Amino acid sequence: MANQKSYTISVYTENNVGLLNRVSSIFLKRHINIESLTTSQSEIENVNRFVIVATMDDSQARKIVGQLEKQIEVIKAYAHTDEETIYQESALFKVASDSLFDERQIQNIIKDSHANIVTVSREFFVIEKTGRRHETEKLYQDLKPYRLLQFVRSGRISVTKEPMNISEMLTAF
Amino acid sequence: MKAQTQTANLTIEKKTQHISGAEAVIRCLLAEGVDLIYGYPGGAIMPIYDELYKYQDQLRHVLTRHEQGATHSAQGFARVTGKVGVAMATSGPGATNLVTGIADAQIDSTPMVCITGQVGKHLLGSDAFQETDIVGISTPVTKWNYQITEASEIPEVLAKAFYIARSGRPGPVLIDITKNAQFDTFDFEYEKCTSIRSYKAVPDIDKGQLLEAAKLINAAKKPMIVFGQGVILGEAEEEFKAFIEKTGIPSAWTILGLSALDSKHPLNVGMVGMHGNYGPNKLTNECDVLIAVGMRFDDRVTGNLATYAKQAKVIHFEIDPAEVDKNVKTDVAVLGNAKETLAKILPLVNENSHKEWLQEYRSHDTIEFEKVIKDELYPTKEGITMGEVMKEINSKTGGKAVIVSDVGQHQMMACRYAEFTQTKSNITSGGLGTMGFALPAAIGAKMGAPDREVIAIIGDGGYQMTIQELGTILQTKAAVKIVVLNNEFLGMVRQWQQLFFDKRYASTEMVNPDFITIAKGYHINAKRVTKREELASAVEEMLSTEGSYFLEVCVEKENNVFPMIPTGASVSDVRLS
Numbered sequence: 001m002a003n004q005k006s007y008t009i010s011v012y013t014e015n016n017v018g019l020l021n022r023v024s025s026i027f028l029k030r031h032i033n034i035e036s037l038t039t040s041q042s043e044i045e046n047v048n049r050f051v052i053v054a055t056m057d058d059s060q061a062r063k064i065v066g067q068l069e070k071q072i073e074v075i076k077a078y079a080h081t082d083e084e085t086i087y088q089e090s091a092l093f094k095v096a097s098d099s100l101f102d103e104r105q106i107q108n109i110i111k112d113s114h115a116n117i118v119t120v121s122r123e124f125f126v127i128e129k130t131g132r133r134h135e136t137e138k139l140y141q142d143l144k145p146y147r148l149l150q151f152v153r154s155g156r157i158s159v160t161k162e163p164m165n166i167s168e169m170l171t172a173f
Numbered sequence: 174m175k176a177q178t179q180t181a182n183l184t185i186e187k188k189t190q191h192i193s194g195a196e197a198v199i200r201c202l203l204a205e206g207v208d209l210i211y212g213y214p215g216g217a218i219m220p221i222y223d224e225l226y227k228y229q230d231q232l233r234h235v236l237t238r239h240e241q242g243a244t245h246s247a248q249g250f251a252r253v254t255g256k257v258g259v260a261m262a263t264s265g266p267g268a269t270n271l272v273t274g275i276a277d278a279q280i281d282s283t284p285m286v287c288i289t290g291q292v293g294k295h296l297l298g299s300d301a302f303q304e305t306d307i308v309g310i311s312t313p314v315t316k317w318n319y320q321i322t323e324a325s326e327i328p329e330v331l332a333k334a335f336y337i338a339r340s341g342r343p344g345p346v347l348i349d350i351t352k353n354a355q356f357d358t359f360d361f362e363y364e365k366c367t368s369i370r371s372y373k374a375v376p377d378i379d380k381g382q383l384l385e386a387a388k389l390i391n392a393a394k395k396p397m398i399v400f401g402q403g404v405i406l407g408e409a410e411e412e413f414k415a416f417i418e419k420t421g422i423p424s425a426w427t428i429l430g431l432s433a434l435d436s437k438h439p440l441n442v443g444m445v446g447m448h449g450n451y452g453p454n455k456l457t458n459e460c461d462v463l464i465a466v467g468m469r470f471d472d473r474v475t476g477n478l479a480t481y482a483k484q485a486k487v488i489h490f491e492i493d494p495a496e497v498d499k500n501v502k503t504d505v506a507v508l509g510n511a512k513e514t515l516a517k518i519l520p521l522v523n524e525n526s527h528k529e530w531l532q533e534y535r536s537h538d539t540i541e542f543e544k545v546i547k548d549e550l551y552p553t554k555e556g557i558t559m560g561e562v563m564k565e566i567n568s569k570t571g572g573k574a575v576i577v578s579d580v581g582q583h584q585m586m587a588c589r590y591a592e593f594t595q596t597k598s599n600i601t602s603g604g605l606g607t608m609g610f611a612l613p614a615a616i617g618a619k620m621g622a623p624d625r626e627v628i629a630i631i632g633d634g635g636y637q638m639t640i641q642e643l644g645t646i647l648q649t650k651a652a653v654k655i656v657v658l659n660n661e662f663l664g665m666v667r668q669w670q671q672l673f674f675d676k677r678y679a680s681t682e683m684v685n686p687d688f689i690t691i692a693k694g695y696h697i698n699a700k701r702v703t704k705r706e707e708l709a710s711a712v713e714e715m716l717s718t719e720g721s722y723f724l725e726v727c728v729e730k731e732n733n734v735f736p737m738i739p740t741g742a743s744v745s746d747v748r749l750s
């Protein structure tokens with residue numbers, strides 16, 4: 001479909017059981033696939049922030065925000081395009097330790113990727129890479145031939161270039 | 174213990190008292206002004222029922238015959254009174270049986286609080302007997318829901334529940350209470366909820382929007398209003414009337430807006446939508462300014478959106494910001510409660526009459542009368558029509574009755590032909606189209622408006638979906654008048670099969686029981702009418718009977734409802750046959 005793009009939906013909420021279900025059901029009802037979802041504490045005490053990435057068109061994004069804001073425990077929701085945000089993902093790679101010693105190539109891969117080594121043991125080592133999707137993806141492709149035991153990537157975390165003014169909103173209340 | 178002995182003359186003092194969670198639930202209901210609830214008991218809610226027993230002189234509990242009936246009765250009560258309806262059920266199947274009514278209340282913005290019992294906190298997640306995740310199940314169909322696991326949460330959560338259900342755009346709230354929280358005791362104190370920081374019930378009014386809207390309205394040559402339930406929910410009937418009378422704008426209604434404006438008002442131009450009137454449907458695509466008031470552009474109202482009112486500037490008076498631009502792109506949104514926004518725009522609009530434009534609606538009415546209405550209201554063929562039953566009811570009630578309709582052909586006929594002189598008088602399941610709604614909703618409506626005539630208009634199909642509620646009528650003596658328009662078909666589906674599926678009547682023919690015998694089994698006066706000559710006197714008898722009454726009218730089997738906008742067609746392609 002035309003005009004489809006990746007949107008980062010940020011949702012500031014009260015910190016309550018069941019809210020994740022309510023938030024995700026709004027996407028489900030409209031048959032929109034959630035590509036990534038992260039929830040954490042926000043800059044305000046006792047206020048949570050969801051960061052959801054989904055592909056949709058502009059009008060869908062506006063309606064999703066409207067439906068989200070309508071939920072009682074949602075304080076504010078926003079939709080931003082990639083250009084309007086600064087975003088990162090984090091990935092962990094668990095690789096068998098023998099490859100580190102047997103394959104010289106792998107040391108170069110790690111060095112070139114600017115990844116961090118988190119831990120090294122006799123059996124395996126774990127490296128961490130934070131960056132844009134294409135960066136963690138590239139490292140994944142590069143490491144794949146060398147006995148990649150486990151791979152995991154976090155959802156997107158993002159902050160907006162524009163101010164959010166949630167604190168002001170809550171003080172105004 | 175002290176609290177129990179003083180229940181008889183309990184008033185709500187702000188003094189702290191040590192009571193059980195179950196008793197606290199009752200005290201919260203009383204504090205919210207609730208004196209009537211609908212429900213069905215079971216294991217997980219027994220502590221609350223035990224308290225209901227003690228408080229029965231202050232809080233009446235109506236035992237419906239199915240939990241779905243409890244929700245629809247609560248809805249009927251809410252729709253006729255404007256107050257919050259309350260339904261109660263046990264965990265598991267009791268709770269899941271509420272879901273249809275909750276979904277109905279959600280889509281039709283009906284204020285309702287449902288209270289369900291739940292297994293004890295220590296059993297949650299263990300697949301205990303009658304454990305069901307009703308909070309998970311009801312999330313998409315509630316305005317808010319919450320599971321209480323500690324007695325001390327009860328006052329604050331119930332206060333929030335009532336505030337949320339009734340404020341802003343109303344809706345259903347479900348509160349699930351674990352059994353331990355019902356048994357445990359705590360220091361009870363109640364404070365009403367008046368605000369929630371993450372919830373703005375009514376958006377602020379923007380003066381700029383009002384001015385822009387007024388400018389468009391004042392410049393319009395062919396303005397048209399479509400009003401919905403927002404006028405009723407906002408109790409804005411007077412403001413609405415003042416607004417249309419000053420501006421002289423022809424006003425059409427959605428089925429949920431019906432009864433907000435007197436049926437005979439000169440500016441009332443009828444119903445929009447799939448089976449609405451010819452004029453307002455056609456002229457939607459000819460007006461230059463379309464003013465939507467408290468309605469949400471449902472697809473049954475708009476038909477094909479790509480060809481809906483494209484020529485018009487659209488103004489949307491709306492309380493729910495999420496409705497703006499959801500289906501139809503608006504030029505000016507006027508956010509706020511219709512009561513306030515309409516009052517505020519009144520001084521900004523010019524007096525006008527739009528006589529010629531109004532006349533266009535009347536010319537369309539003449540065409541519709543000739544092609545559709547004449548045969549429906551003054552039939553010359555032998556079979557009784559649904560329309561003539563409604564005409565008979567109109568003439569005998571003078572448009573003063575509350576009409577509760579179910580879902581199907583009879584619903585469309587009831588909404589098309591029933592006449593109203595009072596608001597909050599048309600109760601029907603609009604957005605969800607829930608068959609089985611009318612009988613229990615009529616019971617609730619009668620209890621909410623005991624001095625008014627409440628007449629349920631139901632099809633032979635929908636009647637059998639909640640027919641067990643005759644038991645509730647028997648037990649409570651609710652003086653509901655029940656009219657079943659029996660065409661021995663699931664008529665509306667049969668109509669579609671006839672028009673769009675080459676008359677392949679797959680599973681729409683009904684072999685029905687003897688409805689008269691059934692009504693008599695519940696000691697309800699009953700009569701069957703098969704001939705036109707008997708109709709007037711039967712309606713007369715029904716209305717002059719003091720208690721409940723069941724009237725079965727055997728109508729023509731294969732009549733259709735027209736006009737009709739076929740699904741996906743444009744409002745201007747409304748068919749007369």
Ligand SMILES: Cc1ncc(C[n+]2csc(CCOP(=O)(O)OP(=O)(O)O)c2C)c(N)n1
Nearest residue numbers: 581582583606608632633634635663664665
């Ligand atoms: C619970 C439910 N199931 C199915 C439908 C689909 N449906 C809509 S109208 C209709 C036929 C209703 O038949 P009846 O109650 O006899 O009324 P009539 O149309 O004949 O007046 C059906 C099956 C529905 N609206 N609700």
